[in-house]
Amino acid sequence: MKKIIQVILVIVIPEIIIFSIIGSYNPDKVLMPFDNTKIQRVVKDSLPADHAKFAELQKEFKTGQEVTEACIKCHTERGKEFMQTEHWKWVKIDTTVSGEIVELGKENVPNNFCIGINSNEKLCSKCHAGYGYKDKNFDFTDQNNIDCLACHDNTGTYKKSKSGNPAPTVDLSMVAQHVGYPNRDNCGSCHYKGGGGNNVKHGDLEIAQNSCSREVDVHMASKSKDDLNMECTECHKTHNHKISGNVYTLSTSNESRSSCTQCHTAMPHKSKILNQHFEQIACQTCHIPTYAKVNHTKIEWDWSTAGEFRNGEPYHEHIEISEDSIREYGSKHGSAILARNLTPEYVWFNGNSKIHMFQDKITESPLVLNKLQGSYEDNIHPANSEHPSKIYPVKVMRGKQIYDYNYKTLIQPHTVGPKGSGAYWSDFDWDASARTGMEYLGLPYSGKYDFVSTESYWLLNHMVSPKEESLTCESCHSRDSRLANLTSFYLPGRDKNAVVELGGILFLILVVLGVSGHSVLRFLSKKNN
Amino acid sequence: MKKVYIYRRFERFWHWTQTLIILTLALTGFEVHGSYHLMGFQKAVMIHDNAAFAYMGLLILIFFWLFITGEWRMYMPTKKHIFDQVEYYIHGIFHQAEHPTNKTMFNKFNPLQKGTYFALDFIILPIMVASGALYIFFADSLMYHNGYALEPIAYVHVAGAFLLMGFVIAHVYLTTTGYKPLSAIKAMITGWEEMSDEEAEVAVRENIRMLMRFSQRKIMNADGVEDDSMFDESLSLEIDHTKAMMIDFQKKLKESNVGYFKINKDGIYVEVNDIWRELYSKTDVGDPVGQDYRLNRKAEDRKTVETVFAQVLKGKTITGSIVARYNSDGTKSYHTISASPFYENNKVAGMEGYIIDRG
Numbered sequence: 033m034k035k036i037i038q039v040i041l042v043i044v045i046p047e048i049i050i051f052s053i054i055g056s057y058n059p060d061k062v063l064m065p066f067d068n069t070k071i072q073r074v075v076k077d078s079l080p081a082d083h084a085k086f087a088e089l090q091k092e093f094k095t096g097q098e099v100t101e102a103c104i105k106c107h108t109e110r111g112k113e114f115m116q117t118e119h120w121k122w123v124k125i126d127t128t129v130s131g132e133i134v135e136l137g138k139e140n141v142p143n144n145f146c147i148g149i150n151s152n153e154k155l156c157s158k159c160h161a162g163y164g165y166k167d168k169n170f171d172f173t174d175q176n177n178i179d180c181l182a183c184h185d186n187t188g189t190y191k192k193s194k195s196g197n198p199a200p201t202v203d204l205s206m207v208a209q210h211v212g213y214p215n216r217d218n219c220g221s222c223h224y225k226g227g228g229g230n231n232v233k234h235g236d237l238e239i240a241q242n243s244c245s246r247e248v249d250v251h252m253a254s255k256s257k258d259d260l261n262m263e264c265t266e267c268h269k270t271h272n273h274k275i276s277g278n279v280y281t282l283s284t285s286n287e288s289r290s291s292c293t294q295c296h297t298a299m300p301h302k303s304k305i306l307n308q309h310f311e312q313i314a315c316q317t318c319h320i321p322t323y324a325k326v327n328h329t330k331i332e333w334d335w336s337t338a339g340e341f342r343n344g345e346p347y348h349e350h351i352e353i354s355e356d357s358i359r360e361y362g363s364k365h366g367s368a369i370l371a372r373n374l375t376p377e378y379v380w381f382n383g384n385s386k387i388h389m390f391q392d393k394i395t396e397s398p399l400v401l402n403k404l405q406g407s408y409e410d411n412i413h414p415a416n417s418e419h420p421s422k423i424y425p426v427k428v429m430r431g432k433q434i435y436d437y438n439y440k441t442l443i444q445p446h447t448v449g450p451k452g453s454g455a456y457w458s459d460f461d462w463d464a465s466a467r468t469g470m471e472y473l474g475l476p477y478s479g480k481y482d483f484v485s486t487e488s489y490w491l492l493n494h495m496v497s498p499k500e501e502s503l504t505c506e507s508c509h510s511r512d513s514r515l516a517n518l519t520s521f522y523l524p525g526r527d528k529n530a531v532v533e534l535g536g537i538l539f540l541i542l543v544v545l546g547v548s549g550h551s552v553l554r555f556l557s558k559k560n561n
Numbered sequence: 562m563k564k565v566y567i568y569r570r571f572e573r574f575w576h577w578t579q580t581l582i583i584l585t586l587a588l589t590g591f592e593v594h595g596s597y598h599l600m601g602f603q604k605a606v607m608i609h610d611n612a613a614f615a616y617m618g619l620l621i622l623i624f625f626w627l628f629i630t631g632e633w634r635m636y637m638p639t640k641k642h643i644f645d646q647v648e649y650y651i652h653g654i655f656h657q658a659e660h661p662t663n664k665t666m667f668n669k670f671n672p673l674q675k676g677t678y679f680a681l682d683f684i685i686l687p688i689m690v691a692s693g694a695l696y697i698f699f700a701d702s703l704m705y706h707n708g709y710a711l712e713p714i715a716y717v718h719v720a721g722a723f724l725l726m727g728f729v730i731a732h733v734y735l736t737t738t739g740y741k742p743l744s745a746i747k748a749m750i751t752g753w754e755e756m757s758d759e760e761a762e763v764a765v766r767e768n769i770r771m772l773m774r775f776s777q778r779k780i781m782n783a784d785g786v787e788d789d790s791m792f793d794e795s796l797s798l799e800i801d802h803t804k805a806m807m808i809d810f811q812k813k814l815k816e817s818n819v820g821y822f823k824i825n826k827d828g829i830y831v832e833v834n835d836i837w838r839e840l841y842s843k844t845d846v847g848d849p850v851g852q853d854y855r856l857n858r859k860a861e862d863r864k865t866v867e868t869v870f871a872q873v874l875k876g877k878t879i880t881g882s883i884v885a886r887y888n889s890d891g892t893k894s895y896h897t898i899s900a901s902p903f904y905e906n907n908k909v910a911g912m913e914g915y916i917i918d919r920g
Contacts, residue, residue, distance in 0.1 A: 035751050042570050043577050043750070050578060054585065054611040305603075308700065412708045505602035511595045522711040524696075525595040525602055529716045536723025543727040547734040550650075554738075557655040 065302040071295045074266045076213060084209040093204035096163040096197055097176040102208065104175055111175035114273045119161045119183075121172065122149075124278075127285045129384050129405060134284075141282055142390055142442050144333060144401060144431030144486040145227035151455075151472040152448035157196035159222040166195040168472070183218045184211040190221075216242050216252060219264040228365075232330045235374065235427040236494040240326035248325050250496045267294065286383025286419045290493075292316075312411060314422045317378065318503040320492045323427060328358060328370035334432040335445075336483035338366035339460045346460070364447075364457045366432075376425030376492055378515050382406035383419045385489075390475060394440045398430070398485035408520040423518065427490040434466060438478035444469040562740065563761030564753040565768075567666050575623050576749055582619065583725065585612045590722055613693055620690070635670055638679045643672040654738060663760055665767035681728065685721055692718040759878065820896070820916040824854045826874060826909060840896060840918055843888045854912075857887050873900045873912040883919065895919040 083089055088102045104111050118124040123137030138156075142148050149156040150168070157165035162177045164170060171177060181190050181198070187210045191199040198204060224230055224238045231238030240248060245255045251267070253259035267290050268277040277290030292315040299307045309318075323329070341347065346363035353359050357371040386403040388394075406421035434443045445462070446469035449455030454468030462481055470477040508515050509525030516526075568576075589609040592599055599605070627633040645661035650673075653661075662671045670678065695714045699705055739745035740755045748754035756764065820837035824830055830849040841849070846856050854870060855863050862885040869879050880899040888894060900914030 038570070039750055042574050046574060047578060047581055050615060051581060051585070054582075054615055055608060057611050058607060059610075060607065311700075409708075412706065505606075506598065509593075509595070509602045510598070522715055524593055524711075524715065527712075527715070528594065528719065529712070532716050532720045532723070536720065536726075539723055539727050540730070543730050547730060551734065551737075553655055557657070 060303050060305050062299065062302055062304055062307065066297050066300045068296070068300070074263075080212055083211050086209075089205065089208045091205065093208060096179055096181070096204070099204055099208050100163075100176045100178050100180055103180045110273070111178055114161075114178055115172070115175065117273050117275070119273075119275070120178065122160065124283065126283050129284065129386060136282055136284065136387055138282065140389065141387055142401065142433075142444070144429055144433055144488050145233055145330070146447070147335075147433055147442075148390070148444045148469075150444050151446040151469050154195050155448040158192050158194070159225070160196045163197050164195050181207050181211065182221065183214045185218065186210050186212040186215065188217055192221075213263070214265060215263055227330060231324060231327045232370075233429075234490055234494075235329035235331075236320070236323045236492045238324075238327050238329075241494070244326070246498050247501070249494060250498050252494070269294075282387070284385055284387055289383070311420070312408075312422055314381075314424045316492055316496075317376075317423050317425050318507075319496050319499070320376065320425050320494075321497055321501060321503050321507070322373055323376060323425075323492050323495050324372040324374050325495055326372070328356075328372045329374070329427065330368050330370050330429070331374070331427070332369040332430050333366065334368070334483075335366040335434060336432050337361070338456070339363060339462075363460065374427070375514070377428050378423050378518060379404050379426055379489065380406040380408060380410070380421045380518065381424045381491070382410055382421040388442070390442050390444055390473065392441065394435060394442065394484060398487045399442075401486055401488040404489050404491075408518070423515065425492045427492060429488045429490060431486045431488075432483045433486055434462060434481050435484045436466075436470075436478050437480040437482045439476065441475075442484075443477065443481060444473050444475075446472065562755055563758055564755055565666075565761050565764045566752055567664060567669060567748055567754045567764075568752045570752070571626055573749055573752060575619065575626070578619055579616075579623075582612050582616045583729065585609075586616065587722065587726060587729075594719060594722075610697060613690075613697070617690060620686070635668060636675060636679050636682060638676045639672050641672060643676075646671045646673045650738075660760070663763045663767065664754065664756070665764045665771075667767065667771040677728070685724060689718065689721045689725070692721065818917075820918075821913070822849075822916065823903070823911060823913040824870070825911040828854045828870065830854060831911065832913075837916065840894075840916065841886060843890075843894065844886055845889045846886075858885070859887075862887075862893075869898065869900060870912060873902050873914075874909055876902055876909060878902075879914075884916070 086106075088105055091102075093099045093102070100111075114120055118137055121137065122139040123135040125133060126136045127133055138149060140148075140150075146152070146156070153168070153170070154166045161179045161182050162170070163179055164177055179192070179196060179198075181204075182192060185207050187207055190202055190207050193199040220237070220239060220242060223234075224241075226233035231240075241252045243254050244252060246253045246259060251260050251262045254261040265275075268275050269290070270276070276288050278288050296315070298310055301307050340361075340363055342363075348362040348364075349360070351359045351361075353369075356373050357369060360368040360370060362368075381404045384405040386405065388399065388401045388403075404424075404426075408421065410421035434445055435441065436443050443466045445456055445465040446454050447456045447465065449458060449468075451458040453459070454461070454464035456462065456465035459465070463479075466481050467477050467479075503514070506525075507513070509523065511526060513523065513526040515523065586609060588599070589605040589612065591597065592605040593602065593609055600608075627636070642662050649658060649661050653659075660671070664671075692714050695702065695704065696711070696718055699711050699714065705711075736745040736749075737743070739748070740757060740760075744755040818836060820840050821832075821834040822830065822837055823832040830852050833849055837849075844857065846852070849856065855866055858866060865882070865884055869882055869884070873879055878899070878901040882898050883895055884898045885893045885895055896916040896918050898914060898916050900912050902909045903911055903913050
């Protein structure tokens with residue numbers, strides 16, 4: 033009896049104490065964690081002016097320019113102010129990685145969706161915040177050409193059509209009398225529809241977000257009473273028409289960013305370890321685990337297959353490949369793949385990127401149109417400690433587009449125009465399209481074209497999931513890691529050394545074999561005696 | 562079968578705590594490594610880190626104790642008997658041979674164990690602790706900020722983990738090579754190890770000898786010089802005590818039908834028991850006390866007993882030898898003899914042992 037008591041006191045009780053501490057002690061707690069409910073929201077005027085009562089707006093407007101003229105009668109300086117911004121100019125002054133100062137924007141940067149606006153302005157300017165941008169001769173100095181209504185219409189009825197002019201069905205005076213702060217509808221009327229349709233381009237910006245639930249987008253949700261129902265301008269802070277938050281496909285330098293830390297600070301977690309991850313992982317990586325949650329987005333666009341007719345006529349078809357993906361073919365556009373509920377790909381990014389222009393020589397395949405700069409090694413001696421490299425989630429758009437075989441440069445195809453103009457969507461002739469497009473740009477065309485594979489990287493910032501859906505440790509720290517192709521560093525849980533692993537397992541097998549063999553022999557020899 | 566006290570309380574506490582911590586570290590460690598998914602990466606890291614710090618605390622206690630008590634000497638590797646030990650494990654053990662070395666409180670490990678535990682405590686565990694500490698603090702460390710990669714630290718740590726796992730498997734198996742399969746495990750829980758009577762005797766004698774040495778070193782007379790005379794007194798006290806234990810033996814002997822004899826170093830019988838007299842009653846030897854140990858034997862049989870006596874006097878223990886006794890009617894009877902030396906004043910004073918009739 034005494035022996036058992038001794039054993040219990042000396043061994044059992046200490047183990048129980050020690051292991052209950054080991055199993056439960058959690059030192060990973062932030063002393064004063066950040067409280068999301070303390071974030072200050074933008075406070076708007078409770079009683080904005082009622083524009084329906086203004087005399088200036090009590091008339092029949094025949095054109096968009098007439099409306100703008102009326103706006104400027106009171107908002108006298110806003111026109112000049114707006115004309116400095118890239119929503120108007122469609123270019124922005126930027127600094128490249130090598131220090132060169134350039135002008136970059138929708139006006140001159142190629143992408144692998146509709147490729148470029150030059151010679152196609154009539155259609156592309158449906159998303160220009162101006163009236164009449166139908167070719168390169170558009171008067172960027174005339175204030176009356178500004179489209180105030182696209183952003184400030186609060187009726188939800190305003191629509192634009194060819195050359196950016198208001199659609200004929202729009203009641204311009206009604207719209208003019210009900211202007212206000214831009215809401216999701218305003219921004220979304222263009223930014224949701226890039227690439228030729230809802231959610232085609234970004235994957236994380238689409239019309240469903242105008243009235244969605246928390247699960248789709250925590251910030252833009254508006255379905256239930258507690259939803260945040262945030263407007264775009266709450267994150268994309270605007271001052272004097274300068275809107276923050278550059279898109280990475282059109283800019284090279286790490287300026288004017290809109291970031292999570294604006295409201296959430298750099299230490300928003302209750303866990304110290306999660307806060308430490310901030311040093312090398314962007315917020316978006318864990319908090320946007322899926323994109324294109326409601327509607328499909330385009331992930332592949334092959335222009336080279338365009339031009340096939342059916343029964344002598346151009347045609348268009350959708351074939352469902354699976355529940356979440358669709359194969360599309362159109363004679364005008366070629367073949368494409370649309371998909372939803374997509375898992376992002378992950379890259380190192382320090383905020384700078386290299387933009388490929390029409391004049392640049394193509395030296396690799398696939399051609400990366402906006403090479404995101406950054407790497408793991410960057411952080412060891414960061415070029416700029418303000419902007420270290422971090423892992424970000426991206427949508428990769430893969431395409432195949434036309435290029436000049438001899439000059440090895442991208443071609444600006446002429447797609448929008450009447451029959452006989454060389455526009456591809458009317459004439460279905462790549463050679464003519466290339467010739468007229470490059471002529472319009474004032475750049476040479478050798479006469480020989482082919483198609484090159486391209487990639488562009490679209491950082492995901494919207495469709496933030498609720499924190500219950502955010503990535504878990506195992507999403508990256510496991511053999512089946514989301515970061516499988518970022519191999520320049522050792523990630524515990526994912527990586528191992530083949531020699532150590534094989535050697536270790538072989539060693540254990542040998543030990544087990546030795547032990548079993550030895551015990552069998554002992555057992556047999558005892559039996560013999 | 563006797564039980565001898567080998568493992569002290571702190572040792573047992575240390576051993577089992579270490580066992581549980583190592584198993585916890587292995588279970589959570591291989592999950593952190595990505596080998597399987599049990600409790601989640603976050604929990605596995607938390608428990609692994611907690612257990613690691615607990616282990617470092619335990620190791621401090623262990624190393625402190627090892628050095629303070631002098632137990633560290635037991636861990637020093639030695640070449641003595643190392644091949645005998647290897648031969649035992651790969652051959653002797655299958656033929657029920659005896660262990661080539663004895664386990665006593667002051668010398669617990671055979672040479673193979675000494676080598677293994679030395680490598681473990683002074684080489685592998687320090688490497689694991691160092692690589693583990695570097696691993697936990699890597700992101701904040703100077704190593705990362707100077708461009709060193711985590712790979713070498715991680716590879717060393719994982720390799721060590723495989724080695725430790727192999728050790729655990731082999732170790733648990735080897736604990737079954739004691740007197741009985743569960744003897745060693747019971748010993749590590751209660752502190753008392755089961756062993757054969759002969760081994761127990763060696764252990765007790767060893768313990769006494771060591772304790773004597775310790776006391777001897779600590780006795781000084783008025784001039785500050787180590788004094789041996791008190792040593793003799795305490796030694797004889799111990800011997801009386803041993804004698805008392807022997808008398809206990811004798812009683813048990815009587816009940817077991819085994820003949821007992823004691824012969825002094827001059828070869829003269831000093832003592833026999835009733836069973837011995839009974840076995841020899843058919844001979845005409847009479848009372849052996851005071852007689853030469855060879856008694857009435859001739860030729861071969863004389864040589865046999867002479868050989869046994871000589872070997873025992875040299876310090877060896879003989880078991881299983883067969884000896885003849887000459888009966889009055891001219892026939893011979895045989896008995897099995899086992900004998901070992903007995904000591905007085907630390908020197909061999911004669912031979913004593915048992916005889917069992919074979920007919």
